[in-house]
Amino acid sequence: MSRRRLDIVIVGAGMVGLTQAALLAVRHPQLRIGVLEASTDAPRIAPQHYDPRVVALTKGSQNLLEEVGVWGETTARRACPYTVMRVWDADGTGSVCFNSRDVQMPNLGHIVENNVLTAALWARVAQLPNVEMVTGFRLENWWRDCGHWFLQPRGDDENVIEGLQESVDTVSTRLLIGADGARSRVRDLLRIRASDTVYRQMALVCIARCERNHQHTAWQRFLKSGPLAFLPLEGLGDDNHCAVVWSADDELARELLMLDDAAFALNLEKAFESRLGAVESVGERLSFPLRARHAERYFGPGAALIGDAAHSIHPLAGQGANLGLQDVRVLSEEIARALKRGLEPSDASVLSRYQRRCRGENAATLKAMSTFKSLFGAGDLHWRWLRNTGLNMVDASPLLKKRIILRAMAV
Ligand SMILES: Cc1cc2nc3c(=O)[nH]c(=O)nc-3n(C[C@H](O)[C@H](O)[C@H](O)COP(=O)(O)OP(=O)(O)OC[C@H]3O[C@@H](n4cnc5c(N)ncnc54)[C@H](O)[C@@H]3O)c2cc1C
Missing domain, CATH: 3.30.9.10 (D-Amino Acid Oxidase, subunit A, domain 2)
Incomplete structure (x- = not known):
């Protein structure tokens, strides 16, 4: 068993967590980055079948x-x-x-x-010399001491560092990033509440x-x-x-x-x-x-939430992963800015800038999805008239359509 000390640790090797790890590793080769993932195997791609997700x-x-x-x-x-x-x-x-x-x-x-993208990301992360991927590590407990997080898995897991075949019982870091999906353990451990709409x-x-x-x-x-x-x-x-x-x-x-x-x-x-x-x-x-969930805060002491851990959204406009990747872009920009100024990436001012830049936008998208969902679910004549007229009006206005497309593409 061993302890691992890393500069930044990401919990969750979904498409958002892996992109975060790869982006930080590519932009900052001096940082040692860890990814802790509960599952043990890389996603598999069936050569003859499409993944339904x-x-x-x-x-x-x-x-x-x-x-x-x-x-x-x-x-x-x-x-x-x-x-x-x-x-x-x-x-x-x-x-x-x-x-x-x-x-x-x-x-x-x-x-x-999904599995085509996560498999490609998984393979890429394995090539990056400054990323350590610990599989079979389901984060369960932690403590904080002198500005460091100490992270431990659930007892019965076999945690193996990719390529090293070495077990790990504790990982420590100054900056922890929770990318562990909609039922985030990191969010719970940070005691961050999330609004929850059950559809x-x-x-x-x-x-x-x-x-x-x-x-x-x-x-x-x-x-x-x-x-x-x-x-x-x-x-x-x-x-x-x-x-x-x-x-x-x-x-x-x-x-x-x-x-x-x-x-x-x-x-x-x-x-x-x-x-x-x-x-x-x-x-x-x-x-x-x-269900739609939105974390009340995107950060705690030395920790940030990204992707579905911060927000999960109705799939009607297909934006969940795109919003998560936008979190990755913004958090990476804020970390780069901090490093340039000689600040710790885990500094509260860095994480609060990340929250300020992302949370409002994400809240607006979540609200828009809930409104769409209610509008299209309404059988009443007035609402029917309103949404049909609205769709036709958008269709008849090239300028409006252009604006909608450009905005949707930028996410
Ligand atoms: C039906 C459907 C259709 C969708 N369509 C679209 C679309 O068209 N466009 C779009 O942008 N989005 C879409 N989405 C949303 C998108 O799939 C998600 O937003 C995205 O997959 C979230 O990725 P993530 O990496 O944040 O989380 P996840 O994919 O949930 O990954 C979390 C990872 O964390 C790991 N983990 C969890 N707990 C722990 C722990 N305690 N310790 C260690 N590891 C842990 C898990 O094993 C997993 O690997 C859709 C969603 C659904 C349900």
């Missing part, structure tokens, strides 16, 4: 992933650019179509499978093969029970596969989960108005309970 990444996120050196690897494997986004209301005639041509860009973003909805995700080509379009139909998205995929031979994200009230979601594949495919096709012809086959269905 995907994210729609913006140009802003792409830029960050390019800087850490994983974008080429990710796109070479499987990342599908989409040039058009079509959104329409199931209950009326409102619709809006965004096109990358409106902003003279080659695309609006990319759909990337009583589940997101059902699966891969669907459609009769017609997806046309590199992200499709989203707003049903009263929740939004249904078909997101284009490529890399396994044809352009007919889509990642489906169907947010539905709990009861409906449970019914949909119980159906056999053929009956589910029929329901899916009907809910999607057969926009891509018949849904010919569907893969394994996974479900995620939907």
Whole structure:
């Protein structure tokens, strides 16, 4: 057993934590960075199947992933650019179509499978000489002494430093970054409260093969029970596969989960108005309970929260990971600024600047998602009129559309 002392420790090797580790390591080769991850194995990519969990990444996120050196690897494997986004209301005639041509860009973003991205990040972090990845380390306890955090895993885990085959029982650091997801242990240990909105909805995700080509379009139909998205995929031979994200009230979601594949495919096709012809086959269905959480603070003494640990959001606008990667960009800028001025990156002034720059923006996005969700869930005539008129007004205004696209792409 050994103790490890590191400059910065990140808890959680999801896409946000790994990007944070890689970015800091690339920008500051003098820093020794640790990543503590509860699971023991790197994500696996099935060569013949798409992962049903995907994210729609913006140009802003792409830029960050390019800087850490994983974008080429990710796109070479499987990342599908989409040039058009079509959104329409199931209950009326409102619709809006965004096109990358409106902003003279080659695309609006990319759909990337979660495991393709995390596997590329995991491999990249393993190449960086100043990052130590400790797997099987589920953070459970800690104490703080003389400005250092001392971190310990749950007793029964086997914590092994990647490449060294050496167990670790305590890790210490001055700056701890919690990237350990929506049910963050770091957030709990820091006693930071989080607002919690339970939507009583589940997101059902699966891969669907459609009769017609997806046309590199992200499709989203707003049903009263929740939004249904078909997101284009490529890399396994044809352009007919889509990642489906169907947010539905709990009861409906449970019914949909119980159906056999053929009956589910029929329901899916009907809910999607057969926009891509018949849904010919569907893969394994996974479900995620939907809730929005927002931490009251993004930092404590010598510790910061990023990604889903700080905020988790309804997937209807596909922004969760993008917001998390934006936290990474801002926190890295503040750490660089501190180092330049001879300050400790764990200094409260550094972490509070990070919070100031991110929390307000994230709160506005969370609020906007909740408003959208309520607006599209309302069956009342007035609300129906309002949202249909709103969608058509946006569609008829090239200037407004351009502004919306540019703002969404920057996240
Ligand atoms: C259905 C659905 C669709 C979505 N679509 C989109 C989209 O289109 N675009 C988008 O931007 N976002 C989307 N999101 C959101 C996005 O998936 C998340 O925001 C993102 O994956 C969060 O990444 P993260 O790294 O912060 O957290 P996570 O991916 O949750 O990673 C946390 C990591 O921490 C580890 N961990 C947890 N606890 C501990 C501990 N105590 N000790 C050590 N390690 C620990 C876990 O094992 C895990 O590896 C979607 C989400 C859902 C549910």
